[in-house]
Amino acid sequence: xxxxxxxxxxxxxxxxxxxxxxxxxxxxxxxxxxxxxxxxxxxxxxxxxxxxxxxxxxxxxxxxxxxxxxxxxxxxxxxxxxxxxxxxxxxxxxxxxxxxxxxxxxxxxxxxxxxxxxxxxxxxxxxxxxxxxxxxxxxxxxxxxxxxxxxxxxxxxxxxxxxxxxxxxxxxxxxxxxxxxxxxxxxxxxxxxxxxxxxxxxxxxxxxxxxxxxxxxxxxxxxxxxxxxxxxxxxxxxxxxxxxxxxxxxxxxxxxxxxxxxxxxxxxxxxxxxxxxxxxxxxxxxxxxxxxxxxxxxxxxxxxxxxxxxxxxxxxxxxxxxxxxxxxxxxxxxxxxxxxxxxxxxxxxxxxxxxxxxxxxxxxxxxxxxxxxxxxxxxxxxxxxxxxxxxxxxxxxxxxxxxxxxxxxxxxxxxxxxxxxxxxxxxxxxxxxxxxxxxxxxxxxxxxxxxxxxxxxxxxxxxxxxxxxxxxxxxxxxxxxxxxxxxxxxxxxxx
Ligand SMILES: [Zn+2]
Numbered sequence: 001x002x003x004x005x006x007x008x009x010x011x012x013x014x015x016x017x018x019x020x021x022x023x024x025x026x027x028x029x030x031x032x033x034x035x036x037x038x039x040x041x042x043x044x045x046x047x048x049x050x051x052x053x054x055x056x057x058x059x060x061x062x063x064x065x066x067x068x069x070x071x072x073x074x075x076x077x078x079x080x081x082x083x084x085x086x087x088x089x090x091x092x093x094x095x096x097x098x099x100x101x102x103x104x105x106x107x108x109x110x111x112x113x114x115x116x117x118x119x120x121x122x123x124x125x126x127x128x129x130x131x132x133x134x135x136x137x138x139x140x141x142x143x144x145x146x147x148x149x150x151x152x153x154x155x156x157x158x159x160x161x162x163x164x165x166x167x168x169x170x171x172x173x174x175x176x177x178x179x180x181x182x183x184x185x186x187x188x189x190x191x192x193x194x195x196x197x198x199x200x201x202x203x204x205x206x207x208x209x210x211x212x213x214x215x216x217x218x219x220x221x222x223x224x225x226x227x228x229x230x231x232x233x234x235x236x237x238x239x240x241x242x243x244x245x246x247x248x249x250x251x252x253x254x255x256x257x258x259x260x261x262x263x264x265x266x267x268x269x270x271x272x273x274x275x276x277x278x279x280x281x282x283x284x285x286x287x288x289x290x291x292x293x294x295x296x297x298x299x300x301x302x303x304x305x306x307x308x309x310x311x312x313x314x315x316x317x318x319x320x321x322x323x324x325x326x327x328x329x330x331x332x333x334x335x336x337x338x339x340x341x342x343x344x345x346x347x348x349x350x351x352x353x354x355x356x357x358x359x360x361x362x363x364x365x366x367x368x369x370x371x372x373x374x375x376x377x378x379x380x381x382x383x384x385x386x387x388x389x390x391x392x393x394x395x396x397x398x399x400x401x402x403x404x405x406x407x408x409x410x411x412x413x414x415x416x417x418x419x420x421x422x423x424x425x426x427x428x429x430x431x432x433x434x435x436x437x438x439x440x441x442x443x444x445x446x447x448x449x450x451x452x453x454x455x456x457x458x459x460x461x462x463x464x465x466x467x468x469x470x471x472x473x474x475x476x477x478x479x480x481x482x483x484x485x486x487x488x489x490x491x492x493x494x495x
Contacts, residue, residue, distance in 0.1 A: 018097025020107045021073050023051035030104075031069040031096075032056035033087060034078030039101055039170070042146040042157035043076070046108060049160040057087075066090035073097065076104045079173045080401045102170070105146070106178035109165050114144070115218070117299060118169035118179045120210055121187025121229065123345050124292050127284070128187060129168040130320045131296035133159055136166060138313025139305035149320030149339065164303060169210065171203070172196060176210050183218035183302055184211045185295055189228025192342060195372050204228065208235045215240035221256075221298045225249040225291055248298040249291050256301065258294035271297050271311065278307050280315040285324065286352025324349060324445075327456055330463030333433060333442045334360075337456040341369040341449035343380035350388030353443055360441040364388070365429045365455070366413075367395040367448030371405040374412060382416030389445075392417070393424040393432060398450025426455055433459045437466070 021027055030047055032040050035056025047054050057068045064087045069075045075091040075098050077083070092098045099107075109116045119129045126149040133145030134153070142163035148170070150157055169176035169184075173196055189207050190200075197203045211220040211232050222233035224247035236245040248256040256273040269290060270279050282293055293314055300310040319325065322339040329335070334357075340349040346366070353362055366385060368374040374381070374397050385392035394410040410423045424432075429446075436442040446456030 018074060018099045020097065020099070020104055028071050028073035029053040029055040030074045030076060031072035031091070032076050033064065033068070034058055034081050036060055037078045037080065038148045038150070038157050040078050043101060043105055045156055045158035045160065046144065046146060050108065069096060070094070074099070076101055079175065100175070102173070102175035102178040105167070106180070109167070110180060112165065114162070114164050115182035116165045116167060116179060117183045117185070117303070118167060118176060118181030118210065119185045120169040120171060120176050120207065121185070121223070122171070122190040122192045123342065123348070124187040124288060125168045125170070126320050127289065127292045127323055128185060128295050129166060131292060131314050131317050132166045132299050134317035135296055135300045135310040135313035136164065136303065136305060138316070139300065139309040141303060141305060147320060149322055151320050152318070171206060174206055177206065179210070181210070181214050183299060184214040184220045185299055186211055186220065186222045186229045186232045187295060188223060188226040189232060190342070190344060194376065204231060207232045211236050211245070212239060215244040218302045219243070220245040221295065221302065222247055223249045223291055223295060224251040224254040246298060248294040250287070250294070254294070256294055256298035258290045258297070260290070269293060273298070273301060276307060278311040280311040282315055283318045285356040286348060288348040288352065322453055324352060328460035328463050330433065330466055331437045332440055333436045333444060333463065335433065335456060335460045335463060336443060336445040337453055338445050338447045339449055340447050343377055343384045346381065346447065347384045347388055349445070349447065350384070353445060357441065357443055360443045361439070362389045363391045363393070363432060363436065363442065363444045365393045365395065365424070365432070365444065365446045365452065367450050367452035368397045368410055368413060369400060369449040371397055371399055371402050371408045374410070375405060375408045378412035379416045381413045382421055385413070385421050386417040390420065392421040393429055394421065395424060395426065395429065395452060398448065398452070400450060429455060430459055430462065433463065
């Protein structure tokens, strides 16, 4: 194939990384492999905004072919695509710069004149990134935001802007170590992604390295309520000095602390820090979201944002899609879509739903994500599903990037719990929604990181059809504010 004008050093060295060419050089497109993934879509938006021509392909639409990247100047692969994939090999042989999504993002951000804020942690990254972006936007900082969930106000996975970059920093595959954050947030550190790291010690070491990079600049912000994040914060303080790491959360000793103004009115929050306090009304339910708001606010303080403006921005953020997102209603049934795929996240999401609708029956349709995670955490999943919901239906395991593991099925989870947790297939799950319509107030949440979201949308569409045929428009269409409809619209999930 013919390539022209590629810069020296664009070729991928063995074991090294290719370099993104300068934007707008007219040398060909940056080809994104796995372009439909959340992280890739945000990267695409940022690349196009910077003047790159972008092409892409995805397994879910047309599959892959070694000819896809022909004529491109670089190939960026998602972490789901192995380095020895035929399309990647063909691109490298043709002389394209070949790199992972994380490498491309790191290079893109280093090429800007503005600082990078990296939002890391086992849980809550997407919501905190979205919140911080919304707060920075309201405070006039004009941020570039890259977030792992779709945010309706930005019509996608990124907000473009010339100010500081606020990016979700993923620990999977050590991706976040490609970033150079001037300000690092660590929300929680748990034994996740053991396939990459092998041990909790190795995970903590990677987080400490990530957070330490911000030392001497704007420092590290860590969640005081999470033992893992606390260890990282203390490590950074020991290594670089007490002023390099500040805590946030609900704990009484946190530097930046969020609390409900009065018990029962949980959406009205007061945020206190060493030099002041503000109040805000949040659209996001639950204890974990109060922590997320405190974290985003702490970052915004470190960025020098006006506290009142930042608080107004945080209060207006309705959440990213699939984070307790209300999809529709059928009579007394509310259908919710949620991304929780770790026992801690399952517990937090179920608790948040209980908090917003204390009297409603709560059914969860849970889809385990990854065979390795299911086998490692089946007991914890079973316990949290049993404790958090009135009834749990467990779909077959969604393998994503993994081949099946012998003997690892969703019944590992149901067997670890009582009779309220049982396995089901997709048809049974949809039947539950239809059956529930005959009863009283009922929340049905479809939960998981896999394609369970499609099932949730199917259920919502079926509900709209039933509702539309007999009873006029569904309640969901009555919400006047599209932003509120994502996340936790008070009119729907809320009381
Ligand atoms: Zn392809």
